[in-house]
Amino acid sequence: MTVKEKDDKYFGRGGPALNLEVEKAKGSLIFDPSGKKYIDFLGGAGVGNLGWGLEEVEMAIRNSERPSYVYPHFYYKPWAELAEQLAAITPEHLTTSFRATGGSEAVDAALQMAMMYTGRKKILSIEGSYHGNTFGALSVASSSNGKKFHNLLSGCEKIKPPLEKNALQEIEEKLKGNEYAAFIMEPVIVNLGVVIPEKDYMEKLDRLCKEHGTLLIMDEAITGFFRTGKFFASEHYNIKPDIMCLAKAISSGYAGMGAVMTTDKVAKAVEGKVGLYSSYGWHPVGTDAAIATINYMLNNTEELLDNMESISQLFKDELPKLRFREEPEIRIKGLAIAVDVGDEDYASEIKKKAVEHGLLMNTEGSSLSFLPALNIDSKTVLEGIKILKEVVE
Numbered sequence: 001m002t003v004k005e006k007d008d009k010y011f012g013r014g015g016p017a018l019n020l021e022v023e024k025a026k027g028s029l030i031f032d033p034s035g036k037k038y039i040d041f042l043g044g045a046g047v048g049n050l051g052w053g054l055e056e057v058e059m060a061i062r063n064s065e066r067p068s069y070v071y072p073h074f075y076y077k078p079w080a081e082l083a084e085q086l087a088a089i090t091p092e093h094l095t096t097s098f099r100a101t102g103g104s105e106a107v108d109a110a111l112q113m114a115m116m117y118t119g120r121k122k123i124l125s126i127e128g129s130y131h132g133n134t135f136g137a138l139s140v141a142s143s144s145n146g147k148k149f150h151n152l153l154s155g156c157e158k159i160k161p162p163l164e165k166n167a168l169q170e171i172e173e174k175l176k177g178n179e180y181a182a183f184i185m186e187p188v189i190v191n192l193g194v195v196i197p198e199k200d201y202m203e204k205l206d207r208l209c210k211e212h213g214t215l216l217i218m219d220e221a222i223t224g225f226f227r228t229g230k231f232f233a234s235e236h237y238n239i240k241p242d243i244m245c246l247a248k249a250i251s252s253g254y255a256g257m258g259a260v261m262t263t264d265k266v267a268k269a270v271e272g273k274v275g276l277y278s279s280y281g282w283h284p285v286g287t288d289a290a291i292a293t294i295n296y297m298l299n300n301t302e303e304l305l306d307n308m309e310s311i312s313q314l315f316k317d318e319l320p321k322l323r324f325r326e327e328p329e330i331r332i333k334g335l336a337i338a339v340d341v342g343d344e345d346y347a348s349e350i351k352k353k354a355v356e357h358g359l360l361m362n363t364e365g366s367s368l369s370f371l372p373a374l375n376i377d378s379k380t381v382l383e384g385i386k387i388l389k390e391v392v393e
């Protein structure tokens with residue numbers, strides 16, 4: 001049986017796979033067993049901020065005398081070190097990290113913490129968004145999830161984009177009753193095709209949450225770790241989120257990792273009230289990968305940001321030159337890139353054809369979505385855009 005036949009027969013998937021069997025990955029390139037090269041604009045959907053197989057992270061996970069496992073209720077030096085590092089790189093008021101195995105678990109934990117802290121059950125979020133696959137995460141994401149599962153968390157309400165004056169009025173009306181435990185969103189909504197909220201919107205939202213005792217949760221699973229040009233996308237705005245969810249790029253793809261960052265006040269208040277036990281949360285391998293990832297980012301910040309800026313500009317210059325069926329709307333924040341081609345089927349068709357031609361991307365509705373590594377070089381980007389040109393023209 002071929003790999004594809006075995007996969008079809010035995011392997012459960014939420015949807016069809018892209019036609020690529022991965023054998024090797026290095027930097028921004030992925031190779032199949034025949035040696036065919038694929039340019040990676042997909043970046044593991046936000047995991048590969050430093051590209052694949054970065055030596056500094058690879059060495060950290062290989063060269064360790066670490067224990068194979070540490071029980072969550074023991075002390076372990078690298079956990080304390082990683083928590084200290086996270087407190088240093090996230091906004092100053094976020095001082096405490098809770099462990100998770102990934103983004104979904106982090107989002108669920110954040111919702112639980114907000115409910116416990118406030119004693120409230122309602123949650124507000126953005127319509128059509130995505131926050132993972134636990135029941136909590138599904139409850140605060142697209143309302144269409146409620147058609148599949150009729151027993152999602154009750155009291156979850158959604159604000160429809162566009163995120164401007166009317167949305168803020170609706171939020172104010174809802175929060176006024178002091179019934180909402182939390183408002184959760186991505187600070188740049190990558191899962192809606194890189195929707196970039198206005199500064200005013202975010203700052204008023206922050207003020208409204210503070211006024212009405214609603215915790216503001218920023219889900220930085222994709223936007224964290226320099227994806228949008230700041231260490232965390234929340235830093236683009238003058239806001240003070242009460243909770244931040246981190247995942248994906250935190251461990252450069254070497255192991256499942258997530259974290260919930262919160263204030264000392266919230267952390268102390270929920271201690272002993274929410275379980276938050278996670279057998280594999282911050283596994284020693286993932287912890288070493290995360291520490292090495294963050295160290296690399298701290299030691300190479302200027303270089304990474306300079307490269308990001310010039311690559312971001314390259315996409316801004318080159319993408320408008322492509323002749324799609326209709327002129328697309330292009331939304332770019334750092335290296336979170338969406339090309340809205342106006343039609344979901346057309347976007348999927350491009351994604352499928354691009355794989356055949358050796359270019360990898362994601363789609364979000366009618367948008368092509370690119371999350372390339374922050375250290376991708378301009379030659380590789382131009383090669384990828386040339387493939388995209390062949391595909392669409």
Ligand SMILES: Cc1ncc(COP(=O)(O)O)c(C=O)c1O
Pocket residue numbers: 045101102103104105107130131132133186191219220221222247248
């Ligand atoms: C914004 C956001 N939150 C949470 C998640 C869930 O993360 P994970 O797949 O690690 O559970 C994702 C995954 O794509 C995400 O994009």
